[in-house]
Amino acid sequence: xxxxxxxxxxxxxxxxxxxxxxxxxxxxxxxxxxxxxxxxxxxxxxxxxxxxxxxxxxxxxxxxxxxxxxxxxxxxxxx
Amino acid sequence: xxxxxxxxxxxxxxxxxxxxxxxxxxxxxxxxxxxxxxxxxxxxxxxxxxxxxxxxxxxxxxxxxxxxxxxxxxxxxxxxxxxxxxxxxxxxxxxxxxxxxxxxxxxxxxxxxxxxxxxxxxxxxxxxxxxxxxxxxxxxxxxxxxxxxxxxxxxxxxxxxxxxxxxxxxxxxxxxxxxxxxxxxxxxxxxxxxxxxxxxxxxxxxxxxxxxxxxxxxxxxxxxxxxxxxxxxxxxxxxxxx
Numbered sequence: 001x002x003x004x005x006x007x008x009x010x011x012x013x014x015x016x017x018x019x020x021x022x023x024x025x026x027x028x029x030x031x032x033x034x035x036x037x038x039x040x041x042x043x044x045x046x047x048x049x050x051x052x053x054x055x056x057x058x059x060x061x062x063x064x065x066x067x068x069x070x071x072x073x074x075x076x077x078x079x
Numbered sequence: 080x081x082x083x084x085x086x087x088x089x090x091x092x093x094x095x096x097x098x099x100x101x102x103x104x105x106x107x108x109x110x111x112x113x114x115x116x117x118x119x120x121x122x123x124x125x126x127x128x129x130x131x132x133x134x135x136x137x138x139x140x141x142x143x144x145x146x147x148x149x150x151x152x153x154x155x156x157x158x159x160x161x162x163x164x165x166x167x168x169x170x171x172x173x174x175x176x177x178x179x180x181x182x183x184x185x186x187x188x189x190x191x192x193x194x195x196x197x198x199x200x201x202x203x204x205x206x207x208x209x210x211x212x213x214x215x216x217x218x219x220x221x222x223x224x225x226x227x228x229x230x231x232x233x234x235x236x237x238x239x240x241x242x243x244x245x246x247x248x249x250x251x252x253x254x255x256x257x258x259x260x261x262x263x264x265x266x267x268x269x270x271x272x273x274x275x276x277x278x279x280x281x282x283x284x285x286x287x288x289x290x291x292x293x294x295x296x297x298x299x300x301x302x303x304x305x306x307x308x309x310x311x312x313x314x315x316x317x318x319x320x321x
Contacts, residue, residue, distance in 0.1 A: 071180045
């Protein structure tokens with residue numbers, strides 16, 4: 001089964017990469033872009049298992065490794 | 080006074096540490112590979128700079144799960160001195176041995192140059208051999224050295240004088256407020272609450288050998304040796320003398 005984990009900076013944590021991209025877009029005529037935040041998308045291929053089990057597995061690896069709780073949050077997504 | 084220097088896959092300052100501590104300062108040095116499950120007999124642990132695991136995921140994120148890290152944690156919990164330099168600082172933060180995190184430099188550039196640091200607290204096991212507020216010149220070389228933590232942590236670090244080194248000019252404008260990476264409060268190095276774990280982005284081991292022109296960093300390691308000697312004497316109180 002496929003699953004995805006999104007890791008993003010917490011609100012308030014400086015994202016210089018996102019800021020730079022945002023500024024670049026604004027400077028290139030995309031005046032409707034207000035803000036850009038850049039994060040990570042991590043795709044998983046898991047053995048088949050009950051949805052709840054997969055969710056708890058992904059939550060565990062996300063909170064212990066994929067995201068640093070000091071600066072990041074994560075979201076698990078399963079189709 | 081024996082230092083254990085840990086090598087992770089991708090460490091690249093481990094040899095510098097061996098050279099500075101051994102050949103230059105004359106301390107016995109143990110080389111410990113990250114896959115080992117014991118530190119062996121040592122008085123202090125050095126986690127050197129580099130790019131452990133290629134900085135994949137986040138700098139230091141994968142190294143914190145190496146087999147040797149539980150041993151480092153035990154050593155620190157027992158009061159042993161641990162110093163993390165550059166990638167070593169990142170690893171200590173990822174492992175939760177120090178608060179906060181190190182993120183991408185605000186300039187988005189890898190910055191490799193000498194910086195001036197102010198020694199903010201000389202009553203620590205890592206800085207006793209410096210003068211209060213002494214300015215030292217130490218090289219930095221990092222892309223992810225911007226120290227961040229929540230407001231409460233920053234206030235706590237400042238109130239408890241746990242900001243040990245601070246970037247102090249001369250004001251080259253890598254980022255608008257003049258510090259090289261955008262760290263909050265221009266923080267370059269901090270200690271844990273107990274005072275036995277130090278993390279810093281600058282490289283003191285690169286300014287120990289007179290051959291390179293400056294020896295500003297040597298006092299970090301001499302301070303550690305003095306602290307260990309003081310603990311061994313166990314003269315009441317077990318605090319070293321400046």
